Amino acid sequence: MSKLVIVGTVAFDAIETPFGKTDKILGGAATYIGLSASQFNVDAAAVSVVGGDFPQEYLDLLTDRTINIDGVEIVKDGKTFFWSGKYHNDMNSRDTLVTELNVLETFNPIVPDAYKDAEIVMLGNLHPLVQLGVLEQMTKKPKLAILDTMDFWMNIALDDLKNVISKIDVITINDEEARQLSGEYSLVNAAKKIHAMGPKYVVIKKGEHGALLFHDNDMFYAPALPLAEVFDPTGAGDTFAGGFAGYLAKSGDISFENMKKAVIYGSTLASFCVEKFGTERMVNLKPEDVKTRLKQFKKLTQFDIELN
Amino acid sequence: MSKLVIVGTVAFDAIETPFGKTDKILGGAATYIGLSASQFNVDAAAVSVVGGDFPQEYLDLLTDRTINIDGVEIVKDGKTFFWSGKYHNDMNSRDTLVTELNVLETFNPIVPDAYKDAEIVMLGNLHPLVQLGVLEQMTKKPKLAILDTMDFWMNIALDDLKNVISKIDVITINDEEARQLSGEYSLVNAAKKIHAMGPKYVVIKKGEHGALLFHDNDMFYAPALPLAEVFDPTGAGDTFAGGFAGYLAKSGDISFENMKKAVIYGSTLASFCVEKFGTERMVNLKPEDVKTRLKQFKKLTQFDIELN
Numbered sequence: 001m002s003k004l005v006i007v008g009t010v011a012f013d014a015i016e017t018p019f020g021k022t023d024k025i026l027g028g029a030a031t032y033i034g035l036s037a038s039q040f041n042v043d044a045a046a047v048s049v050v051g052g053d054f055p056q057e058y059l060d061l062l063t064d065r066t067i068n069i070d071g072v073e074i075v076k077d078g079k080t081f082f083w084s085g086k087y088h089n090d091m092n093s094r095d096t097l098v099t100e101l102n103v104l105e106t107f108n109p110i111v112p113d114a115y116k117d118a119e120i121v122m123l124g125n126l127h128p129l130v131q132l133g134v135l136e137q138m139t140k141k142p143k144l145a146i147l148d149t150m151d152f153w154m155n156i157a158l159d160d161l162k163n164v165i166s167k168i169d170v171i172t173i174n175d176e177e178a179r180q181l182s183g184e185y186s187l188v189n190a191a192k193k194i195h196a197m198g199p200k201y202v203v204i205k206k207g208e209h210g211a212l213l214f215h216d217n218d219m220f221y222a223p224a225l226p227l228a229e230v231f232d233p234t235g236a237g238d239t240f241a242g243g244f245a246g247y248l249a250k251s252g253d254i255s256f257e258n259m260k261k262a263v264i265y266g267s268t269l270a271s272f273c274v275e276k277f278g279t280e281r282m283v284n285l286k287p288e289d290v291k292t293r294l295k296q297f298k299k300l301t302q303f304d305i306e307l308n
Numbered sequence: 309m310s311k312l313v314i315v316g317t318v319a320f321d322a323i324e325t326p327f328g329k330t331d332k333i334l335g336g337a338a339t340y341i342g343l344s345a346s347q348f349n350v351d352a353a354a355v356s357v358v359g360g361d362f363p364q365e366y367l368d369l370l371t372d373r374t375i376n377i378d379g380v381e382i383v384k385d386g387k388t389f390f391w392s393g394k395y396h397n398d399m400n401s402r403d404t405l406v407t408e409l410n411v412l413e414t415f416n417p418i419v420p421d422a423y424k425d426a427e428i429v430m431l432g433n434l435h436p437l438v439q440l441g442v443l444e445q446m447t448k449k450p451k452l453a454i455l456d457t458m459d460f461w462m463n464i465a466l467d468d469l470k471n472v473i474s475k476i477d478v479i480t481i482n483d484e485e486a487r488q489l490s491g492e493y494s495l496v497n498a499a500k501k502i503h504a505m506g507p508k509y510v511v512i513k514k515g516e517h518g519a520l521l522f523h524d525n526d527m528f529y530a531p532a533l534p535l536a537e538v539f540d541p542t543g544a545g546d547t548f549a550g551g552f553a554g555y556l557a558k559s560g561d562i563s564f565e566n567m568k569k570a571v572i573y574g575s576t577l578a579s580f581c582v583e584k585f586g587t588e589r590m591v592n593l594k595p596e597d598v599k600t601r602l603k604q605f606k607k608l609t610q611f612d613i614e615l616n
Contacts, residue, residue, distance in 0.1 A: 089493070090493065185397070185398065186534075186535065186536050186537060186538075187534055188534050188535060188536040189536050206517070209514070209517040209518075210517075210531075212534060218607070219534060219607075219608055220607075220608060220609075220611075221531045221534070221608050221609055223518075223529045223531065226494075226495055226496050226520060226527060226529070227494065227496060228494050228496040228497050229494060230494075257612075260611045261611055261612070261613050264611055264613060291615055294613060294615055295615055298613070298615070299526070299527075299528075300527055300528060300529050301528075301529055301609050301610075301611075302609075302610060303528075303568045303569055303572055303609075303610075304565075304569070305569050305572060305602060305606070307599055307602055307603055307606070
């Protein structure tokens, strides 16, 4: 088992979908990544910041799952990062209604000493300078640094983003963002250009169409489980990343063969995330549920054509 | 080996893509289906109609591959069906520039006597009454009737379409059309509604995102091979259907397990079709090429997670 550092927001979200709407509920990239990775009983630490308004019971959700929160700074007189969004009917696009950075504006991440030698670092979606700041605190070069990002940072901090991308091993990025970052429409060509920016592994997330893993000339494809109802897509990408990083941390094996399995675990865990609002499904997820769904993924994708 | 009847257009196409444009070249659903199915050395007959302007060498392309063309009527003083289209930059959408039905307007399909007992019937995209006319000529109920259609018929002949759909076993349809036909956005729910219209098997084609096979509560997913360049998508859906039908005809096994393989073969053959303009790649396709690409599909999708 490898130690895992998870960096990202711990936040309040208010979500509206065609199925209903929520008040402020638990959200944030590090939250989803942590809940997902915790399915593998990893030795993980979250690095984030919240305000004095953040309920202890939300933090307990992480510590109950043995996610160390020594690196989650609590700014007593500050307010927690708040995001509110509304999904369109197709659930593939959304409008951001509110973004209040609050304590995130001056966030200076601090990796707990006991995790500065972690083998795996999962840099959730945040300003690239914050992501870089975490990497620079590691006393030992991590075996695997994974970075998630979004178009927002390409628009306002492209040079910083390219700099941190040049220092990591795996990037997870959605299809439109991969096209924006590379200037290539074909995802195969986009992955090649992003490889050339640094990462040996490129994971392109296609939402309901699954995810592609690229490495040199190898490709692997994990579908998303086709679902009768997607209730709330919030956090699905982070849950995917958490499953991916968590499985790699647990197995300690970062070969391409094992990374394929990590992508399948990521897809499997993300398929739960969208079944309920916010973190609800992930908080109540049992190992048996995961095993049952993995069997469905095998049935969905495995075939038996003999080639000699 | 089962006998296979293929119904569809044999046509002239003129195609414009971001990569170039063609004059009138060989096209048509039955052409693509036939070329694709011929990879399995099936005992197949094409049922279609062309005009006196149709070159013998195009017909020879089918007979050279042992596709019987006794059922391809030649209307000496008529003109062959002509379609012209222009693809947008994303290659996922296109505008139809010209549709000249010509001999198709009065097409009355005739299944050759020797194929009226065929076990497998592939009804390519045509007016649902023509598709029905072919089914009614079969002297023995086919083991498997497969139907492909498009939104055009939903818009102008929905009742006829629903009638023929109620009589077939497998429908192949693209995602947007499945949504239109069922009134359901989720493809899982769309497949359920279409099941209820008659077909025991529903294949939803998602273009670059692959294809889903539904049967009762079983699902199987075949990705499309991610390609650096899609040169011309024309005929990819028909090529998919031809590979699907051809493999089933060759193996004579219509179990769900075997249908999974048929979907993979369909996806594999379609991945060649888009590499060149029109039928060019399919005409020059060698069995070794298919085998090599099937290996790529296995690498792309197969993983090894043990579950007990």
